[in-house]
Amino acid sequence: MTTMKAMSLKEGTLAIREVARPAPGSGQILVRTLACAICASDHHYMDHPEVVRADRSRMQIHAPHDDVVMGHEYCGEIVEYGPDTARAWPVGTRITATPALFTPDGLRIIGMAPDAPGGFGEYFLVSEGFARPVPESVPPENLALIDAMAVGWYYTRIGVADENAVPLVIGLGAIGLSVVIALKQRGVPHVVVADFSADRRALAQRLGADVAVDSAVEQPFTAWRRTAWGTEEDVVDRVRLFGLSTCAVYECVGREGILADIIEQCPIGTRVFSAGGAASDTIPSNTAHLKGINLQFGGGPDPADWFEMCDLVTDGTVDTGPLVGEIVGFDGLVDAFERARSSTAPPRIVFRPDRR
Structure with a gap:
């Protein structure tokens, strides 16, 4: 058996191990890892096996006794094609791909099943139809963030449909910052953001945020009302609300209780996009009902959003470099995987096998 070096999850424990090197099957490409970013979704997969077991789509698999190599935000280079591939690019071409792999047993999320190893190893697999060549002029660690950027691109595509909405982004990890980048890329004039971290607030303003709120000092919706309505007053009279800006909240925290607080504090008619999402939560549904809150969980990015963002990053329109705070081998x-859990960690820590 040919092996490779990888960080694998097995028996609930992460360690650097020698694991089986994947062999490309029908429609697949074997890729050598150049860079792979640590994402909160990796932590969720590890920490909440009950959620994985409940996934009836079987796109993610709970396999505690097998080596699971996580990592779904990546960049690599082609090593070998499997059968039934068009072999559109030469071996050695730098590529990335949406994190979905067609396998004989169905579609898998790359890095969340033993038969779909991700980028925290020396090699991983992608489906040829989901792959795109990327330029060598962009650092691989920047290219690895395309998937995270696509999340913000997806949510903002839906959110900007209401031209009267002023956005409030709560939580400024990589996903929250991707929302800021996407909103400004889409021409949204006023973007309010909130986070406890001064460093993350400063970075959000560098990326285009207009108002940055320290959540420990001021209620984010107070700052939002001041920006959107010109007053800090919480207007609850529906007649007075007529003609005022509406609120679009991008929840990018992923902690229990955040959604409940948003629903209690937000204006009537707010639309909430939960890009964070705790494993489980309790919300004041009666308050949400009375306020007419529209709450959307996940659902993307769609492939079109992913490929659009891939183009924006590779042509230099979107620079993901400011989000890369650390590179490790x-x-x-x-x-680094454990440190990335902290709100004080950089927006993205990126793994590169060539780093010592």
């Missing part, structure tokens, strides 16, 4: 990967 195999020696620091397990520690």
Whole structure:
């Protein structure tokens, strides 16, 4: 058996191990990892096996006794084609791909099943139809963030449909920052953001946020009302609300209780996009009903959003570099994975196998 070095999840424990090197099957490409970013979705997969087991689509698989190599935000280079492929690009071409792999047992999320190893190893697999060549002029760690950027691109595509809405982005990790980038790319004139971290607020303003709120000092919706309505007053009279800006909240925290607080504090008619989402939560549904809150969980990015963002990053329109706060090799990967859980961690820590 040919093996490779990887950080694998097995028996609930992360470690650098020798695991089986994947072999490309029908329609697949074997890719050598150049860079792979640590995402909160990796933590969710590891920490909440009950959610994985409940996934009836079987796009993610709970396999505690097998080596699961996580990592779904990646960039690599072609090593070998499997059968039934068009072989559109030469071996050695730098590529990335949407994190979905067609397998004989169905579609898998790359990095969330033992038969769909991700980018925290020396090699991983992608489906040829989901792959795109990317330029060598863009650093691989920047290219690895295309998937995170596509999340913000997806949510804002839906959110900007209401031209009267002023956005409030709560939580400024990589996904929250991707929302800020996407909103400004789409020409939204006023973007309010909130986070406890001064560093993340400063970065959001560098990326285009107009108002940055320290959530420990001021209620984010107070700042939102001041920006959108010109007053800090919480207007609850529906007649007075006529003609005022509406609110679009992008929840990018993923902690229990955040949605409940948003629903209690937000204006009537707010639309909430939950890009964070705790594993489980309780919300004041009666308050949401009375306010006419529209709450959307996940649902994207769609492939079109992903490929559009891929083009924006590769042509230089969107620069993901400011989100890359640290690069580690195999020696620091397990520690970095745990440190990435903290709200004080950089927006993205990226693994590169060539780093020592």
